[in-house]
Amino acid sequence: MTLQQIRDARERIAGQVVHTPCTPSQTFGEMFGGGAWFKFENLQRTGSFKERGALNRMLLLPEEDRRRGVIAASAGNHAQGVAFHAARLGIPATIVMPERTPLVKVSATERYGARVVLHGSVYDEAMAEARRIQEEEGQTLIHPFDDEGVIAGQGTIGLELLEQVPEMDVVVCSVGGGGIISGIAAAIKQIRPEVRIIGVESEALPAALRAREAGRVVTIPPAETIAEGIAVRRIGDHTFAHIQAYVDELLTVSEEEIAAGVLLLLEREKTVVEAACATTVAAVVNGHVAGLAGKNVVMVLSGGNIDVTLMSRIIDRGLVQDGRRANLRLRVKDRPGALATLTALLAEAGANVVRLDHNRAQADLWVTEAEIDLTLETRGRDHVEQVVRRLTEAGYVVERG
Incomplete structure (x- = not known):
């Protein structure tokens, strides 16, 4: 992939795709002690860089x-x-x-x-x-990633980044089949080879990382991931060559980190992204990318086409991972006032009850007992520990869901 191919692609598609913004974020920069920028490809007309x-x-x-x-x-x-x-x-x-x-x-x-x-x-x-x-x-x-014309088109993002953040030191990008990172890396490295290019995959399907380890393109076993946009078992031959030539590091992030990344961007940056592109944020804020202190880091937000049902599940999962939602199970005496006593104790502890299931029919329950399943809104992991401690001190046996 030559630089001229990417420049020609930019002229060819000019005015027909959105020249997306790349804006700084003080909040995210403070998380790693450097300068943070987001490239908002989720603002394309169809919601993604593709x-x-x-x-x-x-x-x-x-x-x-x-x-x-x-x-x-x-x-x-x-x-x-x-x-x-x-x-x-x-x-x-x-x-x-x-x-x-x-x-x-x-x-x-x-x-x-x-x-x-x-x-x-x-x-x-x-x-x-x-x-x-x-x-x-x-x-x-029209192949989604393993095609020079497609890679050149994605490379126009790299040319824009060179203009929008000329002081950038690191670019972090999600990796599925490898088209976007191939194009961005080819554009940037041929002009500013000192810029670090970091690719991030779901640890459930690290096709690019396994290919790099093997020194050739390989097909990895199928697996489930919430990042369905990068759920690729085999990267392309063209993209593998570009990744080998231009990408400095390949990293993976967990499903829990991805979910938390979606929620973090929604809350802090007020932007909706799909799980695949939250991998970039997950890698940065969880410390997977070394040496970012004092550096200017661009995180590419590649797409925002997320199913609202999946978004709901991701938010729930992210809240649990972040300690702001807790699932607890405990037993109480099955007598008048037992629930009132429990909920009063939770209120004193500052926990909000989202859901409460009261069950008398469990086979292992004594006839005078009832089992309570609780979903609570809390302020974080430390608060969950305080709530559990208060319940335990009051004589309840608490299991975590």
Whole structure:
């Protein structure tokens, strides 16, 4: 990938994608003792960076290929980018999506005018079906990451960062198939090779890290992750070459850290992101990236197309991880006033009851006992410990959920 290819892509797509802001955050900078910036690719029209590469690749198509149409396989963001710009350009588009793709992404893709085919449980199965349809119907495959035209389009983010934060020392970016980090790294490293480029994956599916360890592209076993946008078992051949050449470090973060990252951005930065792009924040605020004190760090927020149901679950999980929501189980005497005594004690301890389940039917309960399942809002881990201590001192046996 030459710098000129990326510069040509920038001219080609200019005015057709959003030149997204990159703004500083004092709050996040204080968390690691440096300067923090966020690149808001979640503000693209389709909610993610993917439309940059999709648009650049389609603009490179000759007229005959445009008439035959394009096909893509995607869990959502690439699908929407292809569908949106194909409709603008008058190109017929077919998108193959895994059957478990969040409904919000399926609906948005259909709304942009594409034909949607749901196939398989994971991306790899959807891609296999896309290739079968392509062979049968003759469309051009717009790969979500393993294509030079797509990588060049994503690289336009790197050119923007060089202008928006010329003092940057570190760029942290999520990694799925590797398209975005390949483009950004290729653009930045060919102009400012001293800038550190850090890639972050979910520890459940670290395809790029395993490829680097093996020295070749490998297919890793399937796994579940809330970061479905980067749930890729095998990175691309093109992207692997770019990662090897330009990416300084590859790191992983846990599911709990990702969930907390989504919640942190929502609360502190007032921005909605999908779990895949919260990996960047998770890596920085949890200390996985060494040597950030005094450095200027750009975190790329790659997308914001999150299903509201998943968002609700992530918030709940993040609150528990952060100690602001606690699930407790305890036994009380099954007699008048027992619940009132318990709730009064919780009120004195400053805990708010979100949910209370009172159960007399457990097989291991004595006839004079009842089991109480509590969900509490608390102020943090220390407060949870105080609440548990108060309950224990009052004679309750407390189990944590």
